[in-house]
Amino acid sequence: MEPTQNTNPASPDAPSDRGDLVTTTAEGAKGPISLEALMAGDEKAFEQLVIQESPRLFRVIVRIVGDDDEAASILQETFLQAFQRINTFRRESKLTTWLYAIGINLARASLRKSRRLSSLEDQEVERMQPDFNRGMFVETPAVWDPARVTELADRRQLVRRGIEQLPEDYKTVLVLRDIEEYSTEEVANMLGISSGAVRVRLHRARGALRKLLDPHMRRLPKD
């Protein structure tokens, strides 16, 4: 029987206290990963951490770099660095937040090195926000067709391509907040920015993605 892995922080079994981790064994019995054991360099505890966190961290990295093989390689390097630097963990955040910060930094460095950059610039994201005059909308936003939003065959691909186009700073925040559902504070800790900066980037990322989806989701005029 394959091990079931608890990677959903929203689940009741998710780690709640800083540094506390819960894993599920192959037999289905839950056991804690001791932070003290991890800090002491216990290999079995670290193996448990790798098994528990690999799937979710891999998904985050894939969404940043856009390549499965590269993401798997970054994941390996992330755990290697984490194991070598575990004694630098200051317990000021969850251990997973610290771990994900390493992975995200490596993913961003890889993206810069490979020059597989997003197609949109920061200034374009700004221009994709709605226009206001004297505090009021300049144009009335179109009505989206609920049927297209829920039934358009290629909507998932449209969204994925839209996310891929976002500048890396915006894409990372959107992935962590709206897809992986980390809290604003957790994302701020992972990225080393303020909660306010997370909120601003998230709002602009959503606004830009909305603009990209708009032509596909509008209610079509009746014949």
Add this chain to the structure above:
Amino acid sequence: MKFITALKTALGMAPGCEQVNEFLAEYVEGTLDEKMRAQFQEHMDMCKCCDHYLDQYRHTIQLTKETDEISVPSELAEHTLAFLRKSNAFASDQDAASS
């Protein structure tokens, strides 16, 4: 937008579309304080532009959540552990290799 709401906005007594938009994420997440939320709600109820934009904004969040699943290779963790052992990260592996 109804005249009275427009007038209150023009007089700075109620938020306009731009201010509502600036705090839309907080509005959607329900983290605005009660007074601000009531003001925003009043604006939303009267303003077709903000109502349409809010609808698009909510759908964008929902569509983002439902985007393509990333399939995780079944051997991912095992390969990562093999890499760590190969990198001599684990001291016991180094001991085993040297003995």
